[in-house]
Amino acid sequence: MSTPTSCTRRPSVRDSCEQLAYVAAFTVSSYSTTTNRSAKPFNPLLGETYECDRTExxxxxxxxxxxxxxxxxxxxxxxxxxxxxxxxxxMSSKFRGKYLQIIPLGIAHLVFPASGNHYTWRKVTTTVHNIIVGRLWVDNHGEMEIVNHKNGDKCHMKYMPYSYFSRETPRKVTGVVTDKDGKERWVIQGTWDEKIEGAPVIKTAESTRGKVLYDTGPSTVMWHRDYPPPELEKCYCFTQFAVTLNEPEEGVAPTDSRLRPDQRLMEEGAWDEANDVKVKLEEKQRQKRREKEQEALLAAEEGREYVSYEPKWFRKETDPQTGNLVHIYTGEYWQCKDTCKWDRCPDIFL
Known part of the structure; x- marks a missing residue:
């Protein structure tokens, strides 16, 4: 989801390749706040949920x-x-002494029912530097491929890693959109913390060094970041949108993050109490985990199948695009909210 940390234009696109260029800009926008968001977040509890209804x-x-x-x-x-x-x-992670690499796993999907365009992509690697000594800073780098499974359009993107010795623009992102025949249709460039521009390709040529040169039409700003006011530095550098996400709301599920007691206490500035409750919550979850492990061992000894945990609002299905076993939304949450029917929710808080 794109958030008000950024602004993405909503144009009337002419074809699927132009739409793919905008989708590429959308994927970049999710990294815009990572430059100053290096604090460790809360560890979510098994069964914990969160809803955000901004339909109106x-x-x-x-x-x-x-x-x-x-x-x-x-x-x-x-x-x-x-x-x-x-x-x-x-995600998986690799600790290298001075820095920590976070490798996201899983695939994101975006579908436009009117056209049938179905896009998928994987996130790039995030590296947190100066883990031991110095000020923490974050870099996003790697390659990303966005695929339209309806017609074979692709966008290959490169997030350039930061290098003290490089002349490249820091946090630079480049990308090329190609159609099903491999013909270059759009080029995009910019930075993942500032803005992304796109331009249609008119013709291509090859330089003497074998590099492809693009003759393009006028460029368009497809996404740019909206910076929060300076006073939000006191709020963990959250954006104005992110600050509102933990505001209490009536009618949410009993497992909703806004009802989590340690998080609520920290929100109210009760730091010592928040830490005490956090320890109790984590111990409660560890105890449940030990009980599940004992049940699994007993089931194995008796030769029967054992299911340790079943999600309450998602079910495992085979993804037809990737062939992977993934969690698919059952479509039941909002109906249960309308009727206040929360009997399936586990008891995860104190």
């Missing part, structure tokens, strides 16, 4: 659930009038 003002609503604990995994589903998006997020 922004035209979309989103729902997430923590569906796995041993390897933490969150599933998300977002729906609007003209599009639907869903994804799983988990």
């Amino acid at each position: 003002d922004l035209g979309w609503r989103s729902f997430t659930e923590q569906v796995q604990f041993t390897t933490p995994l969150v599933a998300m589903h977002t729906e609007a009038k003209d599009w639907t998006s869903w994804q799983e997020f988990t």
